[in-house]
Amino acid sequence: MISTDPPILSVRDLSVRFGALVAVNAVSFDAMRGHITSVIGPNGAGKSTLFNLISGAIRPSSGRVVFEGQDVTGAPPYRMLAAGLSRSFQITNLFFELSVYENLRLAAQFLEGATRALKPVSRSRLAQERVERLIEQFRLQHQAHELAGYLSHGEQRRLEIAVALACRPRVLLLDEPTQGMSHADTAETEEMIKSLAGELSILLIEHDVDLVMNLSDHVVVMHQGAKLAEGPPAEVRANPAVQAAYFGDAHHA
Amino acid sequence: MAEHLLALRAAVMRRERVSHSTLHFFAYAFIALCLVFAAIAMATGDVFFFRLATEALIFGGLALAVDILLGYTGLLSLGQALFFGYGAYVSGLVLKEIEPSFWTAMGIVLVTATAFGAIAGIIAIRARGVYFALITFGLAQVVSKIVFNTRELGASDGIIGIPVIKTDFLLFQVDTGHAPSFFLLVLSIIVGLYFLVAYVMGTPFGRTLVAIRANESRVPFLGFHPWRYKLAAFILAANVAALSGALYPMLRGFVSPELMFFQVSGNAVIMVIIGGVGTLIGPLYGAAILTGLKSVIGTFTEHHLIVIGMLFVLSVIFFPKGLVGHARPRIERILAARGRES
Ligand SMILES: Nc1ncnc2c1ncn2[C@@H]1O[C@H](COP(=O)(O)OP(=O)(O)OP(=O)(O)O)[C@@H](O)[C@H]1O
Ligand SMILES: [Mg+2]
Numbered sequence: 001m002i003s004t005d006p007p008i009l010s011v012r013d014l015s016v017r018f019g020a021l022v023a024v025n026a027v028s029f030d031a032m033r034g035h036i037t038s039v040i041g042p043n044g045a046g047k048s049t050l051f052n053l054i055s056g057a058i059r060p061s062s063g064r065v066v067f068e069g070q071d072v073t074g075a076p077p078y079r080m081l082a083a084g085l086s087r088s089f090q091i092t093n094l095f096f097e098l099s100v101y102e103n104l105r106l107a108a109q110f111l112e113g114a115t116r117a118l119k120p121v122s123r124s125r126l127a128q129e130r131v132e133r134l135i136e137q138f139r140l141q142h143q144a145h146e147l148a149g150y151l152s153h154g155e156q157r158r159l160e161i162a163v164a165l166a167c168r169p170r171v172l173l174l175d176e177p178t179q180g181m182s183h184a185d186t187a188e189t190e191e192m193i194k195s196l197a198g199e200l201s202i203l204l205i206e207h208d209v210d211l212v213m214n215l216s217d218h219v220v221v222m223h224q225g226a227k228l229a230e231g232p233p234a235e236v237r238a239n240p241a242v243q244a245a246y247f248g249d250a251h252h253a
Numbered sequence: 254m255a256e257h258l259l260a261l262r263a264a265v266m267r268r269e270r271v272s273h274s275t276l277h278f279f280a281y282a283f284i285a286l287c288l289v290f291a292a293i294a295m296a297t298g299d300v301f302f303f304r305l306a307t308e309a310l311i312f313g314g315l316a317l318a319v320d321i322l323l324g325y326t327g328l329l330s331l332g333q334a335l336f337f338g339y340g341a342y343v344s345g346l347v348l349k350e351i352e353p354s355f356w357t358a359m360g361i362v363l364v365t366a367t368a369f370g371a372i373a374g375i376i377a378i379r380a381r382g383v384y385f386a387l388i389t390f391g392l393a394q395v396v397s398k399i400v401f402n403t404r405e406l407g408a409s410d411g412i413i414g415i416p417v418i419k420t421d422f423l424l425f426q427v428d429t430g431h432a433p434s435f436f437l438l439v440l441s442i443i444v445g446l447y448f449l450v451a452y453v454m455g456t457p458f459g460r461t462l463v464a465i466r467a468n469e470s471r472v473p474f475l476g477f478h479p480w481r482y483k484l485a486a487f488i489l490a491a492n493v494a495a496l497s498g499a500l501y502p503m504l505r506g507f508v509s510p511e512l513m514f515f516q517v518s519g520n521a522v523i524m525v526i527i528g529g530v531g532t533l534i535g536p537l538y539g540a541a542i543l544t545g546l547k548s549v550i551g552t553f554t555e556h557h558l559i560v561i562g563m564l565f566v567l568s569v570i571f572f573p574k575g576l577v578g579h580a581r582p583r584i585e586r587i588l589a590a591r592g593r594e595s
Contacts, residue, residue, distance in 0.1 A: 055474065077473035087474060095467035101265060106464045109457050110476035120455035122269045132258050141257055145268065167476060 006069065008033040008201045009085075009171055014053055014063035023049040025225035026063065031171070031218070036197045038204045038212045038233075041222035042245065047205045048090055050222070051173050054203070055087045056080045067171070081110065086169035090176045090205070092156045096149030100140050100159055103148050104131040107166035134162045137192070154185045161189070165196075172196070173203045178211065190215060213237060221245070271592060273455075275585045279534040279577050280447060286541075287440050295433050303432035307504050309544035310436075310443045314497025315517070316524035316536030317447060318490040323522070324531030325454060326486045327466030328378070329386045331518055332393030336491040338513030339369060340498030342400070345412045345508040355420035355427075355503070362499040363492060370491025371484070378483045390515065397513035411509030415502040429503040439500055443537065446493055451533050453489070462486050527568050529575030538576050 007030035014027045024046045031037040039047045052058045054065055056077040064073045067083055075083070095103050105121060108130040112119075121127060135144055138158045143151055148159060161177050174193070178186040190211055193202060197217075206212045212219060212233065219236040221228040223245045229236055236242055287306070294303050315337045322328040343365060344358040351357065377388045400406050407413070417430035420438075427438045453459050461482050464472050472479045502508050511517070520543060521536075528539025546564065550557040572579045 057474075076478070078476050078478045081474060081476035089471075093468065093471045093474075095464055095471065097467050098463070102460075102463075106460055107475050109460060112457060117457055119457075120452070121457055121460050122266075122273075122455060124457075128262070128265075132261060135261065136255070136258060141261060144261055145264070163471075164474075 005033050007031055008068055009054070009203070010064075010066040011050075011054065012064040012066070014050070014060050014065065016049060016053055016058060016061050022225050024053060024060075027220075027222070027225075027227045028063075029218075029220045029227065029230055031201055031203055033201050034198050035217035036193065036202045036204055036215050037218045037220065038206055038216040039220045039222060040206065040209070040212055041228070044224075045222040046225040047222055048175055051087060051175050051203070051205065054080075055085065055173055081167060081169070084170035085173070086164045086167055086171070087173035088160045088164040088175055088177060090179060092160050094148040094156065094159060094163065097147060099145050100135070100148055100151070101131060101144045103159060103163055104134050104166055107163040108134075110167045130166060130168075134166055138162045154181050157181055158185070158189070161192075169200070171201045171203065175205045176207060177204070178206070178208060186211070267589070267592060271585050271589045274588055275581055276451065276532065276534055276577075278584055278588070279532070279538070279580075280444065280451075283534060283537055283541075284440070284444055287436075291433060291436060291440075300432045303436050304504065305544065305548055306541075307432070307436045307439050308501075309541045310439045310537070311497050311500050311504065312517075312521065312524065312544060313537040313540030314443045314446055314500075315494050315521045316528065316540050317443070317450060317533060318494035318497070319521045320525045320530065320533055320536045321450060321486055321490040321493065323525060324533070325459065325462040325466060326483060327469075328483065328486075329522070330377075330389040330490070331386045331515070331522065332389035332391070333490065333494050333521055334513050334515070334517035335373070335389070335393035335396055336366060336370065336494035337498035337501075337517065337521075338397065338400070338508070338510070340366060340495030341501040341508040341512050342406065342412065343495075344499035345415045345502035348418060348502060349412065349415050353416045353418045355418055355429075358503075359496065359499055362495050366492050366495035367488055370488040370495075373491065374484045374487035378480065378487055390518070393513055393515065393518060397510050400513060401510040407509075409510060411507055411511075412502070413507040415506045415508070417506070418503065435504065439504070442500065443497065446496065447533055447537065450489070450493065454533070458482065458485065523565055525575075527565065527572075527575055529577035529579070529581070532575070532577040532581070535575050535577035542576070 009031040012028050014024055015022060016024045027050060039050060041047055053060050056075050056079065059074045064071060067085060072080060072083060095106065105127050108127040109121060111126050111130060112124050116124065135141055140155065140159060143155055148156065151159065157177065157180065161174065164172060178189050181189060193204065194215060196202060216233050219233050220230045221236060221242050228245055229239045229242050290306060315333060319330055319333050322330045340362045343362050347358040347361050373392055377385055377392065380388050401409055417428065419426055419428045427434045429435045461472065461477050465479050465482060469479050501512065524539030524543050525536045527542055528537065529535025546561055547557055550560050
């Protein structure tokens with residue numbers, strides 16, 4: 001897969017420090033349009049923090065984030081979403097006291113834009129159709145009226161992805177989407193992610209090494225805040241430094 | 254389109270219709286009760302109870318404002334009387350000093366309360382949870398003390414001698430001195446505010462407020478800036494409180510610094526809780542109940558606050574969702590069953 005397109009997302013020398021800890025240390029990489037770019041690394045490597053920096057949840061101490069050619073460093077999350085970048089969370093972050101349907105409709109509400117501000121959401125066809133599509137795609141038909149807080153863990157993880165997807169982003173950041181899922185759900189989510197790529201560019205944090213190797217076009221390995229290696233999956237897997245730092249641990253974990 | 258999706262769409266629409274018509278059922282029932290009351294009071298020619306009921310409606314508007322913040326945005330305001338008193342003072346001053354006109358008073362209150370609400374909101378919504386409550390409490394405390402000590406505003410006496418006004422509406426004229434017609438005017442305004450706010454809560458703006466209450470941290474990742482929404486909710490609530498307050502001097506002919514005191518803010522929160530948090534119409538019921546109780550119990554004992562305090566504790570224990578919150582599922586079931594039959 002040789003592509004001459006410019007990357008959809010570029011990260012350059014991105015760093016953030018929390019007091020004495022440099023949680024992300026001068027990380028650079030490119031994510032190509034339509035690809036699945038995975039970020040792996042042991043616990044505490046700084047993967048989620050990297051996502052926080054890209055999605056605007058926290059501001060970097062230094063470095064740049066370039067999205068579709070625009071410098072978006074330090075842009076707040078709602079700007080990033082408006083620009084076309086959405087994310088899911090490692091720790092499920094839903095509206096637990098609202099129904100599955102309402103969670104999705106809130107997430108799809110952005111599609112309507114400001115011109116429909118005076119129209120009740122219950123009459124928004126665009127949001128309605130988007131929500132229905134997602135409910136079907138993520139097999140939540142029987143839970144549509146259930147409160148998100150009452151769903152099983154696996155269902156909540158599916159809803160977490162669906163909520164991130166509702167606004168039709170061009171780039172989707174998934175932070176350990178299969179965390180705690182059953183084998184069946186994991187396999188299904190893997191298929192889902194694969195089918196989403198292409199139209200969508202995906203950044204994926206995953207601990208499941210087999211899943212990463214199967215899915216990714218490109219893998220970035222992080223260790224203690226810094227980038228240890230990057231490249232196609234097979235190459236990364238064969239890298240001795242990566243094996244020492246990550247695969248060694250992961251097999252014992 | 255797949256059959257299960259059609260079924261889902263139908264189910265969603267049915268649920269929305271039922272929950273919508275349930276809340277409006279309580280609104281229509283409230284209007285009906287008010288009209289029945291008006292007919293009885295008119296027949297007996299009782300002015301005192303008309304005035305009291307009008308006051309209950311006015312304080313109901315304040316409670317409605319508290320519910321916008323508490324029930325929808327998750328912000329507990331302990332100083333909403335600040336805006337209520339603000340509206341009352343501005344309205345009183347306009348009527349007395351500028352022009353004895355209903356529309357001028359309401360118009361000036363609306364415009365200036367928006368500006369005042371924006372300033373106070375920018376200060377208050379920086380804080381969350383209990384700190385928000387303390388800031389609203391503090392702001393109201395500071396302003397009420399300033400008013401209390403300002404001779405130009407009548408200091409502790411407030412402003413007295415606010416004239417009775419006559420206002421032309423399209424088809425009829427309302428005289429604030431005529432208890433029944435002023436009652437009906439206030440009823441239309443407060444219920445109108447209720448329907449307006451209820452509509453707003455169904456728009457993307459209102460749903461985003463609900464999202465903020467449920468989990469503010471996710472809201473920015475759906476594309477919305479919580480700060481803006483909270484500020485807009487704060488300004489809306491300031492306006493609802495101020496417009497309600499603006500009716501007060503038309504009813505009583507005076508305003509006093511007590512209107513901004515914590516007692517008034519606290520009562521509004523109690524009205525919301527006994528009526529049903531997050532129901533909008535509940536606060537109007539709460540206002541009627543609390544005002545009625547105070548007046549009835551007040552005729553038997555000086556210690557009516559003790560009795561009301563105990564009733565409040567009991568109602569929170571036995572009806573934690575308030576009157577409307579408690580009755581809502583029952584009415585919903587009835588309306589849903591009727592919807593299936595037809
Ligand atoms: N807001 C914060 N303040 C202080 N320290 C933080 C903050 N966020 C993350 N850290 C620290 O930064 C380091 C990297 O954390 P991060 O969550 O990014 O790791 P991770 O690679 O996602 O790990 P995991 O695989 O366990 O999810 C950790 O030591 C963590 O404690
Ligand atoms: Mg993480």
